[in-house]
Amino acid sequence: MWNPPAVDAMMARNDKESLTFLGEAYKNAADNIGIQKLAPPAIDDTLRQGGTFVFRGSSLLLEHYDAKVGDNSDVEDILAAIER
Numbered sequence: 001m002w003n004p005p006a007v008d009a010m011m012a013r014n015d016k017e018s019l020t021f022l023g024e025a026y027k028n029a030a031d032n033i034g035i036q037k038l039a040p041p042a043i044d045d046t047l048r049q050g051g052t053f054v055f056r057g058s059s060l061l062l063e064h065y066d067a068k069v070g071d072n073s074d075v076e077d078i079l080a081a082i083e084r
Contacts, residue, residue, distance in 0.1 A: 006069055054081040 029038060040046060052073035054062035062081035064073035 003069055052078060054078060056084075 049066040049069055049071065051065040052062065053060065053064070061084060062073065062077060064077070066072060
């Protein structure tokens, strides 16, 4: 699932200060919102790798869900969406 460039990029950001900040943010969210409300209603949504969305105001112009790491939206599709 993890490709070496993705792991290297993530590890470069994982210093003690940033991980402490992230942990505190998650704890505050769990304390303030409740742990049950942090997860999406559909369990499949927790497996999403990411995606690309282009909006103009409230109109959705492009919607792409990454099927796996590195399955990014084509740049041509993004440019076509913003040029509409």
